[in-house]
Amino acid sequence: MRTAAIKTQSPVQELFFMIAPPRHIASDVAVLKDDVHYLIGHDFEDRFSKAHISLFKYTGEHIEDMIEFVEEKAASFEAFNVFLKDFNVFHNGSKRTIYMDIVNKYPIREVFENLVKEDRDFTPHITIAKNLSAEDFLKCWPYLKELNYSNQHFPCDRITVLVRNGKKWMHYKDICFGK
Structure with missing residues (x-):
């Protein structure tokens, strides 16, 4: 495990815990x-x-302390495959967010709930375009909804942690699952 030495101006730091897909999916x-x-x-x-x-x-x-908490929890997580299929939309008032849909949401929800809490509104997804106006949404959704994105999956065996450094997020460390 690599840990980046990030210097910040204040003792308050911001971490972002996520699941990072492999390069070929990130490229897509x-x-x-x-x-x-x-x-x-x-x-x-x-x-x-x-x-x-x-x-x-x-x-x-x-x-x-937060890293240690997540490491302790992650030690009991089992690796699983994430299956991706097609696209969907979140509606937030007049804004729309287009995302890549995850078929098997349960294992990711289980990780989330073990780390945070139960949240019925948590929908695991990979964002494609966030907070589009209705006009912009109508320009791109007909194209995206017709794309066939399936048979894509990747193993999930870790949580990736980023740390904010100014306006950018930098890799901090990976926390591997224990099982």
Whole structure:
């Protein structure tokens, strides 16, 4: 396990706990984000963020305690496969978020609930385009909904932790599952 030495201005740090897909899936997501950019004709929120499945963020002074907590929990997690299929949409008022759908949400929900708490609104996904206006959504959704993205899966055996360094997120460490 590698740990990056990140210097920050204050004792308060922000960590981001996620599941990171392998390069070939991250590359597919980057191409899809480029397609959305082409279809709507301008940048959009999180266009350049790397593919990931969000678990939670932590902001505070006790990051080592939080890391230790997650490591203890992760020691009891079993590795599983994440199966991806097609695309779906979140509706948030007048905004739309297009995401890559996960077929087997239960194992990811179980990881999330062991780390955070039960949350019926937690839907594991990989974001393609976040908070699009209705007009932009209508420009790209007909294209994306017709794409057949299936038979893609990857093993999940770790949680990736990023730390905020200014405006960027940097790799901090990977926490491997114990089983």
